[in-house]
Amino acid sequence: xxxxxxxxxxxxxxxxxxxxxxxRDRRDYxxxxxxxxxxxxxxxxxxxxxxxxxxxxxxxxxxxxxxxAALRIARRLSAGWPLLYVFIAVPKPIxxxxxxxxxxxxxxxxxxxxxxxxxxxxxRAKFL
Numbered sequence: 001x002x003x004x005x006x007x008x009x010x011x012x013x014x015x016x017x018x019x020x021x022x023x024r025d026r027r028d029y030x031x032x033x034x035x036x037x038x039x040x041x042x043x044x045x046x047x048x049x050x051x052x053x054x055x056x057x058x059x060x061x062x063x064x065x066x067x068x069a070a071l072r073i074a075r076r077l078s079a080g081w082p083l084l085y086v087f088i089a090v091p092k093p094i095x096x097x098x099x100x101x102x103x104x105x106x107x108x109x110x111x112x113x114x115x116x117x118x119x120x121x122x123x124r125a126k127f128l
Contacts (some may be wrong), residue, residue, distance in 0.1 A: 002030060004031050005056070006059055008103065026078045044056070067087075
């Protein structure tokens, strides 16, 4: 059993974050889908997440967004990344304030693509 990461498929930062996760997902726990894809749209609707353009983690039939999604992803990665999960103790409104601030500025800081990335054949199986 694994989890699904939904991401903004046209965001350069998000594309880099997906690649970062894939490289550190030693147990092949995560599958991925752009929010803009049919699968992404279906999962967003199923979990009542309309209007969300941020990272979403679907794990154990529950949806997590913003900083909670990022921290829950980090705890499943290799090396020292699970240590970041201690920040789950910070109240969600504080964590999400900083997460949402960064998310609002991600296109200006990192740019935007016209279309979603095309995964390489090696990682294509990780995409839904």
